[in-house]
Amino acid sequence: MPFFRYRSLDEIVAEVERLGLSEQIKFADKVNELLKPLKVGERKIWNSLGYHPMEGCDGTSDGRPSALTWRRYERFASGGGALIWFEATAVTPEGRANPRQLCLTDETAKDFEALLNMVRKVHKEVFGEERILCGLQLTHSGRYCFEKPVIAYHDPALDKKRGIPPDYPVISDDELDRLQDAFVQAAKLAWKIGFDFVDIKQCHRYLLNELLAAKTRKGKYGGSLENRTRFAREVIQRIRDETDGKLMIATRLNAYDGPAFDSTGKPMEYPRPFLYGFGCDENDPLAMDLSEPVQWAKELVQLGVKLINVTMGNPYASPHIGRPFDKPPIDGYEPPEHPLVGVARHFTATAAIKQAVGSQAAVVGTGYSFLRQFLALAGEANKRAGLVDIVAVGRGAIAYPDYVRDLLQHGQLLVNKVCLAVSFCTALMRTKEHPLKQAPTGCVPRDPLYAEIYRRLGLTKRH
Ligand SMILES: Cc1cc2nc3c(=O)[nH]c(=O)nc-3n(C[C@H](O)[C@H](O)[C@H](O)COP(=O)(O)O)c2cc1C
Structure with a gap:
């Protein structure tokens, strides 16, 4: 029996009430504010809706966008969302999570430029004016590199899941210093190509997110929050300096990692205090403790970050946290909680980050796709309450790329086009x-x- 069986707004509202989530998940009666223009940094965009980064695993073997990648972005360009967050793109070939992940280098830069130009052109052809914001997510996959895992420290549960032995080497401080150069180089390339912003990716337990939780690591990248955020801080400062502050900097940030889950959907054994997750209550990592994510978000805006995309979880170890689903992935498990609890967790974390940064940065919310045809009404309620600035969809983007066009045309999302979260x-x-x-x-x-x-x-x- 699927969790999602709500045919009307009243039915989903009743379920939200039954689950005791009415404080966290609210619905507006119609979409209005989300369709109004919004200023992000110095740029004005034509609505507050967008597309999260969504890898298609369809790049060429040397990291260029392929015909399928083009097809995906053409659909986003004509779909109406004003924020197009281009997918995870590795800053070095070794940093790729899979053999078809995009990779930005001097050799591939022209192909990214062509893709970006197509997106702007198509959007203009369809909507008459180009009022979108296009950014590129820059990543290093860390322990999820497909060739050879790069770990910042030993995480007992995540090591076990990936078969990483206790004597596996940890990346050194010197190697991390050098890796900073790769992020800065890729950011400068993205700027040259014409992207409006770069995202220094700190989420989903890839390398920079792993560093945020490096409480057990020795040396200048581990231990204190100041050390754990050093890599991202220095990269952001260097990008700012080397682009004369002209390139907008964004970040996709895990506000909560959570513990790892096993194949039956139970949390794997963890020590207490739990020292292996960002945004986790050390005494009960199943609960969020947003004090560090909030502190870091406040510092990020001081560093000049203008856009924060709030997300959570680990797609390999806690997929239900990152993307509340009805049916699990093949390497996953039945959801251990009602997916609406997961949606509420996303909304709570996003609201806390928004409250912390105020008007200094635009905050993008995640976790909406499970709500299907009601997602825009929930987003609208969050927007009206000042709990989010931009509502974006991930799985909903590939299921329903023209969702904003339908909202404009019909005032609502069409049931037969929405993501089913399966x-x-x-x-x-x-x-x-x-x-x-x-x-x-x-x-x-x-x-x-x-x-x-x-x-x-x-x-x-x-x-
Ligand atoms: C096929 C697929 C590809 C994804 N690619 C990325 C990516 O490149 N970068 C990223 O930060 N998140 C990625 N995600 C996560 C989504 O952006 C999003 O955070 C997640 O699906 C939850 O949002 P939703 O409920 O709207 O789907 C991906 C998810 C899926 C299912």
């Missing part, structure tokens, strides 16, 4: 049936192209 997109990313141990990903229920890839891989029978 994790087929993740199944494609992680399938062992493909020679590359992954397939290009997109929305299986809503996009025939991916339904066909899914069928051809024989996944229909398994999932």
